[in-house]
Amino acid sequence: MSGRVPMLEAASVTKTFVVGSRFRSGGIQHVQALSDVSLKVFAGETLGLVGESGCGKSTLGRCLLRLYDLNGGRITFKGRDISGLGQRELRPLRADMQMVFQDPYASLNPRRRVGDLIAEPLRVHGRRRESEVQDRLRELMDLVNLSPEFLTRFPHEFSGGQRQRIGIARAIALAPSLIVADEPVSALDVSVQAQIVNLFMDLQDKLGLTYVFIAHDLSVVRQIATRTAVMYLGGIVELGETDRVLHRPAHPYTAALISAVPEPDPQGNIRARTILRGEPPSPTNPPPGCRFHTRCPIAQERCRVEVPLLRPLEDAHSVACHFPLDGPNLPNGAAPGHA
Amino acid sequence: MTLRRWLQSSAVALLAATGLSALALPSAADAADHTGGTLRLTSSSAAGTIDPQVNYTAQDWQIFYITNDGLVEFKKDEGPGSNDVVPDLATSIPKPQDGGKTYVFTLRKGIKFSTGAEVTPDDVVASFQRLFKVSNPNAGSWYNVIVGADACIKTPATCTLAGGVVADDKANTITFHLTQPDSEFFYKLATPFGSILPANTPPKDLGTTPAAATGPYMITSNDPQKAMILKRNPYFKEWSAAAQPAGYVDEIDYTFGTKPEDEITAIENGQQDWMFDTPPADRLPEMSRKFPKQIHINPLFAIFYAPMNVNIAPFNNKDARLAVNYAFNRRSAVDIYGGPRLAVPNCQILPPGFPGYKPYCPYTKNPGTKWSAPDMAKAKSLMAASGQAGQKVTVISDDQNTDPQISTYLVSVLNQLGFKATLKVISANIQFTYIQNTKNNVQISLSQWYQDYPAASDFINVLLGCGSFHPGSDASINISGFCDKTIDAAIQKNLVTAVTDPKAANAEWAKLDHELTDQAPWVTMFTPKQLDFVSKRLGNFSYSDQFKVIFSQVWVQ
Amino acid sequence: MSDSVIDTPTPADLSGGGMGEPGEAMAAARTRATEGPWRAGLRKLMRDRTAMGAVVVLILIILACVAAPWYAQHVSQSDPFQSNLDGQITIGKNTLDIMQADTGGLGLGVTPIGPTWRGQYFLGADDQGRDVMARMLYGGRNSLIISFASTVICLVLAALVGTVAGFLGGWVDTILARLLDVLWAFPIYLLAISLSIVLISKGLQIGPINIPSNSLLIPIAIIGVVYVPYVARPIRGQVLSLARSDFVLAARCLGVPSSRILFRDILPNVTTTIIVFAPLMMALNMLTESALSFLSIGVQPPSASWGTIIQDGEDLLYTQPMVAIAPGLAIIVTVLALNFLGDGVRDAFDPRAKLRVGKG
């Protein structure tokens, strides 16, 4: 796998937000949302991106599509460096890389009809013939399992799941090869979630799409992702085949995340859960050394000083930890002992 | 507010008071019974600086009249006597020497300032120097006849008036040398500008700080936002009942900041004794029905007039000016002002009863001496002759009292004549200077003139002489910009005549008045009367035609 | 009000919906006829009886004011802009002076005739002997024109400034926001009075255009400008949050050009705010106009507005109070109707908008 040319490659991407105002109490603060993030996305795969809220996974998703300007690093899409391009230069590329948003309510302008919303990318990207647009609209509605008569309606007339289908239809309108799905199901009811995840998988099969699938829910990632990256406080802490990462986590944070999912173990007992101590540190003032050391059950002196780099283990699995875990289900019940 | 106060400098009468004012000064026996108490005066606002050598307002001149003295003074009397100039700090009115160019005043002995210091010839010299040092408004127009004045006007800081005002301590005299004879010189000395202040008074505007007094009262505190308090001057001893009689009340409280509307209510309720402001027209019926005994109506020597700019269209056309004069219903303006009891229609420059006044009214149905009714037919035919119909005209009014209403009526008349007239109401404080400046291209406006002293030149020369026209300046009191070389020459000649032959001069003033009226630089509307509304307890209402109510002569108990 | 109160809706606020009806099957679309927010709002407004009542009242007032020349000619039979100080009218058999000289006491003062409750001088005369009712109708025209035109100016300027500042951001935003702050902190009446005093004594000259001091454009411009921050600040906030909203991000992601985003995604949302603000601003502007005219720095005589008639009446308050009371009532009825309409419009178009216009 590593020998292949990635469709999308991020190298040492850094993103800092300026928050607050010079004129407000608190003043200006710099939030390091992403620090030195590198990853590759290969054609046809689904890369899952998980982490607690605020860890920077959405930011990463948006940086990958260059919806945000970068503060450092490089992003290469299909061999072309897109990190320095302006929004105008990026416009033609948009047809090939799309996004599905987390909130199907907020990402659809309530004042515009569904047909208008889905047709927007078609019109913007030069398909001006109305009949052509209408045909494509029907096709798209069919692809996302919505009745074409919905096209004349307004977003508020739809349920969450339907809206997300509309969002997906819009994203695939230009037949992109890459879709970044930013927690596309987390705002939906559980029963609907499964339908949407299935839709994503169907579409991947039909259209040969490549996904970066962001989620905070491990079960969704388990279902859809071929590889999974785990993020903590603006950096990737673990990356590898989904099965490998979820079953044999090497990073204590991943382990804690997994154990937080209330899932019966094979014996039918609810597993003891690794509870993370405290809140994630503020990204405006990240801790030195390993960013996870303040909450890590096995942190040692070295962790407070030295930043661990993402380094490969076996099976294309890599981890950013000085003391990676080993063995299946390792931290079960063990970690809280340190608390 | 202050503008109105400037304008309401008051009158010197040659007529007997026709109003309902109480008569005759009190006998000595009464006096004892009525001494004491506090007189409460009220006004909607203060009148600016209380430096008697700077302040140019009727409101404060009324106060300075009882606090300060000049070498001579207008007699504190009712009726025609109040226009006479009597000796005050001087022992007598000096005879002119050197053909009217030199006057020698002898100072009374023993008169003290409220500081306790005696009044000396040096104080007199210093006071006249100070007039220039504080940039007295009339330094250049009244006192420039004194020898050395020109240098003082150029560089006030170093003013000496050397050779102009000379003190002789031994003889206790002060000698004035003039550059030319001046028939009005004593009047100029008798106004508060001529007040004698201690030589050590700072040579700058005193502002809110009172000057030392020589009269029966002195200002003890003054806050322009609140009140001015006057108390008895401990060093005052009556030296001349005619010039500066002793006062009755012990204290005078002059409060500021009440609206005229509410001043009336306060007087009706006995909370105040007298108000400065003109009562609003809609309170008049109520007042005159309920409190007729508390109202005093007295003549004023003033005119309400609409100066027309004779240098720009449409009123550079004489027919247009005549048309407005014929069309203007003076009775309507009088009604707006408060009715025929409070104003008299007038067509000419001088107010009725003024020196040189001879009734004359060409702009009426039956031309003659009296205005009777507008002559619209004549006005319309003049208007047609003028060819100015359809011209845009803006009337500039101030926002005080009934002025906007009178101006609205004027607009209505202009529109009736075929002009396209509109009104622009400007704050009274700006309006007076605004209409004077030729840069503002004012076509016609509403203004008033209250005389400073009883001489026809105060109207004729000041308001229509070429010397009062300063194009481009805010101070150009000849608002019409009227300058007829022939008439002006006659005016200047007559000023000289007045020094030696006042009678002949007045006859000539009457002729000039009529000639100017025929030129129609203004629409003269009417001459107002002074209405004083006083509390029930206020007695011995004494009215000088020069300074109106004499506060030292009224009593409150 | 602090803009932060208004301009930080959650994403759900902007889309106007709550979260998730359960289940895919629950398609709200099924039963309702599809109708845009505009039409829906309008329909809702039409069903609002109070608002419609207000509209009827407003229309009646407008019609009455439009009919002013007819009224002056045929009913009051007088020219409401010409003084009539020596005129007379006949009521029944009596012929009365319009300006009645007082005969009691000392005979001071002249009082205009009071309400006759007939065609001529229905509400009496003012101190120029003019028919107050006829003047009220003419004055109402000016009051309505000024408040309407200044509302348009204010909303257009505010939308422009607010949108430009919020959408462009950067230094443009910084400068505009600072400017708005200054205007905002400027006590509103002081600003209006100062501007009025200047413009009324000199008129307004913008390049070749010369607006004379008695033009209605002056009060219109002044009132239109002074309230711009009141509307521009919330709009700027709204645009800021819209610009950060997911659907704008989505549009960017789709490669939609900024100009198209502005016109398709942002302005329609701003327009709702503008529409909701409109009647309320007009009510406020009418009050402001009357206040300025009352201080005689609004409409200049002999023209009239309700405010100037109140001011005329102030001089007759003790003898003929109707001159001041009647135009006051006219203002109250109109402003009340506008406020009711404003309530209705808000309920219909943007029930969540928390608008508070004016500081009193």
Added chain:
Amino acid sequence: MLLPTLRRLAEMIFVMLGISIVVFLIFFATPGSDPAARIAGRNATPETLAQVRHSFGLDQPLPIQYIKVMEKLFISRDLTSFVNRGQKVIPAVIEATPVTLSLVLGAAVIWVIFGIWVGVTAAATRGTVIDRGLMLLGLVGVSMPVFWVGSVANLITQSRFHDTWLFHWVPGLGYTPITQNPWLWFKSLIIPWMTLAILYIGLYGRVLRANLVEAYQEDFIRTARAKGLSETRIMFRHALRTSLITFVSMFGLDFGALVGGGALLTEVVFDLPGVGRLTYQALQNLDLPFIMATVMYSSFFVVVANALVDIAYAWLDPRVRDAR
């Protein structure tokens, strides 16, 4: 905390500086504003005029004049009036402040009490005739021009019905300091208080009702109901408490604006020598020193009120802290 405070302060100074410059320029743009001729008197010669202009520094370039005015206003604090020459401006403003404060404080008490009463009553009886009636009255209050209400109040209490038992106690217009005669102070202010309060009662009543009705739809109220709390308790302990946040911030802004001269019309109509009237007179007289002082004073209160409310908001609701 120090840095943000300083920053806020700098912002306030910036705004006030902006206002002072605007006012200064407006003044000099006004024709006839040159006070020299007015100061000099009515028949001054051009020479005298020039002397006066020089002695008042009016012949200097505008920026210098501006700096001088500001220097005299803030540093030497001896700025004096153009109209009442020699009158110090700052003491006059300080003297007018208690009048305005008396007016606004009294009115505020009335409008807060009645505003809460109207809001609570209407919310408690929502949908009924009482609710509608109160809301209608509130809207009427909001729709009335305050100067007109004042004039009519004067007409009734000072003229038409002054001699009846109802209003015979109303003293003549004007202001009596509380230190001089507290009872008279109270009597002479009660009509102005009510006049000024009418608008705000309507405004606050309506806003409060809307907030209360909204609060009733929130979960915590439902929880409280479920717990079996009485309606009164729910209203006062729960609903009202949350609704008051808006109320308080509104109050802060309005109070600041009114103390800063927003009560100008009321002061003019009722003849109260407060800051609003002082400002109005200064503007009418084109008395630049006074205009500068009162406008600075006014904007100071408005700016401070804005700042306080922003801070209070950030404090009450951290969500808005960064939103701007």
